[in-house]
Amino acid sequence: MQLRIPGPTPLPEEVLQAMARQMVNHRGPEFAEMIRESTAILKEMFQTKGDVLILTGSGTGGMEAAVVNSLSPGDKVLSVANGVFGERFADIAETFGAEVSRLGFEWGQAVDPDAVRAALSQDTTIKAVLVTHNETSTGVTNDMASIGATIREFDKLLVVDAISGLGAIDLPIDAWGCDIVVTGSQKGWMAPPGLAMVSVGERGWEAHAQAKMPRFYWDLARAKKYLDDRGQTPWTPGLTTIYGLHAGLKLLQQEGFGNIIARHARVGAKAREGVKSLGLSLFADEKHASNTVTAVKVPDGVDVKKLRGVLRDEFDTVLAGGQQSLEGKIFRIGHLGFVTEADMDAVIGALKAALPKAGFKG
Numbered sequence: 001m002q003l004r005i006p007g008p009t010p011l012p013e014e015v016l017q018a019m020a021r022q023m024v025n026h027r028g029p030e031f032a033e034m035i036r037e038s039t040a041i042l043k044e045m046f047q048t049k050g051d052v053l054i055l056t057g058s059g060t061g062g063m064e065a066a067v068v069n070s071l072s073p074g075d076k077v078l079s080v081a082n083g084v085f086g087e088r089f090a091d092i093a094e095t096f097g098a099e100v101s102r103l104g105f106e107w108g109q110a111v112d113p114d115a116v117r118a119a120l121s122q123d124t125t126i127k128a129v130l131v132t133h134n135e136t137s138t139g140v141t142n143d144m145a146s147i148g149a150t151i152r153e154f155d156k157l158l159v160v161d162a163i164s165g166l167g168a169i170d171l172p173i174d175a176w177g178c179d180i181v182v183t184g185s186q187k188g189w190m191a192p193p194g195l196a197m198v199s200v201g202e203r204g205w206e207a208h209a210q211a212k213m214p215r216f217y218w219d220l221a222r223a224k225k226y227l228d229d230r231g232q233t234p235w236t237p238g239l240t241t242i243y244g245l246h247a248g249l250k251l252l253q254q255e256g257f258g259n260i261i262a263r264h265a266r267v268g269a270k271a272r273e274g275v276k277s278l279g280l281s282l283f284a285d286e287k288h289a290s291n292t293v294t295a296v297k298v299p300d301g302v303d304v305k306k307l308r309g310v311l312r313d314e315f316d317t318v319l320a321g322g323q324q325s326l327e328g329k330i331f332r333i334g335h336l337g338f339v340t341e342a343d344m345d346a347v348i349g350a351l352k353a354a355l356p357k358a359g360f361k362g
Ligand SMILES: *Cc1c(COP(=O)(O)O)cnc(C)c1O
Pocket: 006, 007, 058, 059, 060, 061, 085, 132, 134, 135, 136, 161, 162, 163, 164, 184, 193
């Protein structure tokens, strides 16, 4: 089957096998070795000298952890959003009492760093900026190098949702000034859903020391202490999922960071070229099109529910629909993690055959 949604993603055989392992004591030496080794590989992939903490919870849990560990109720926060997940980040901050001002961009377009600069110039009381690295709902990758540099000019805390980008798209988080960064196991990491990985740099820990939002399960200082002192997590971790993440990370390490980034660039280009060759249009501004997910406009006359149904039932190919206001207007091809150019050829081939059955006259 071609499961080509932007997470969960298919898993290599080695990862599936690793998850068939018997339980171990999560307070014992086997687990300590596994979490330390996994964390070391994650730090390489995050390109950070800061801490990376593995939390049991989905990506959204990691976003909540990032917020509650860095902010206090009443803090002014600038939310920079160009899609569903950017809005979610703002909603989380608001839920915990931050005073959020929302800087929105048209969905399908990238965040404009100059507009971020203008917003920060206008309101000097802003403490932190929330940004989505790779907006999965629209297939756009934001220019984090420029956005990070802009936020550094104003010396604000930069909190990044890189859930569907990190590990697949180059994001040197220390070099680009990202203070707290979140990713999720089921996106680029060749691992099942259930874990969030959150990095915290020096400035992130400074913010943590001041942050008064309520937190218990998500307390990152406690997670760091358990990891550093004992090679453990404060609470019972999703052990089987950690077996899977560990196996996925070892495969990624063998492939090599540069090769992983290049593979996603090739696969992303193939998805975009393939879609256009069928007479379809990309939803995202192509200059900022993502290498992990491609959003495609539903052409006139095509019933996208039918299209996805035919793909699933007749071609064993599962694609994602649009979210919220984009439902019925776009569909999305996920191409992250365990994916090759041959997989993309297969998806484009299936699309070509399925489109006429869903009313496409192109
Ligand atoms: C998938 C995703 C999330 C949500 O992650 P869950 O694991 O579903 O909680 C958040 N942000 C982005 C950019 C994502 O791609």
